[in-house]
């Protein structure tokens with residue numbers, strides 16, 4: 392794994408946002424449109440702001456999330472709300488956003504509808520930015536969830552699955568490992584010492600079901616973007 396480390400989150404956000412924009416521009420030059428899957432949670436907040444302030448032809452960019460919490464889009468736990476308020480602003484307001492939520496009480500009942508929606512995105516995804524939880528989950532592929540076998544199954548033809556974590560709140564919808572691995576450029580974006588320790592633990596172990604981030608790292612060229 393290539394590792395890029397930065398003295399501060401600000402420095403990381405500045406370098407990383409430029410890099411992402413370069414990759415998106417290369418995708419546009421090659422295919423006419425480009426796409427990016429971003430993660431939610433707290434880590435990407437500053438990066439989203441830096442991207443939104445970067446001038447490029449965002450009208451040719453499709454954006455979606457690697458995973459979403461099954462909550463209303465005006466709930467503070469909504470990853471979509473985070474993206475709308477911080478990334479889809481300024482220059483980046485011209486991008487096309489593909490929501491992972493639908494008007495269904497249960498995420499499992501929305502998989503077909505949301506899968507059809509995201510199939511309209513430019514694919515393969517040019518850029519995937521993954522986060523990681525303290526339990527080693529990435530996207531919403533949660534260890535110990537009943538759906539983890541399905542999420543890590545490389546023979547699946549599903550891009551999205553519904554997940555009910557046992558260690559975190561909210562039902563989720565998540566891209567599967569297979570769909571995530573089809574991305575052209577995969578980054579793992581982490582900040583803070585504790586996340587680095589979790590990553591080291593994942594790299595040292597061999598149980599992908601216990602630490603799903605390992606399933607990505609062992610199969611793809613992932614670049615770590617880390618700041619203290």
Ligand SMILES: O=C1O[C@H](COP(=O)(O)O)[C@@H](O)[C@H](O)[C@H]1O
Pocket residue numbers: 430431432433434435457458459460470521522523524525529530531
């Ligand atoms: O629940 C989630 O958590 C992870 C990590 O979030 P962070 O707050 O520790 O940055 C995130 O990558 C994922 O998208 C989100 O749904």
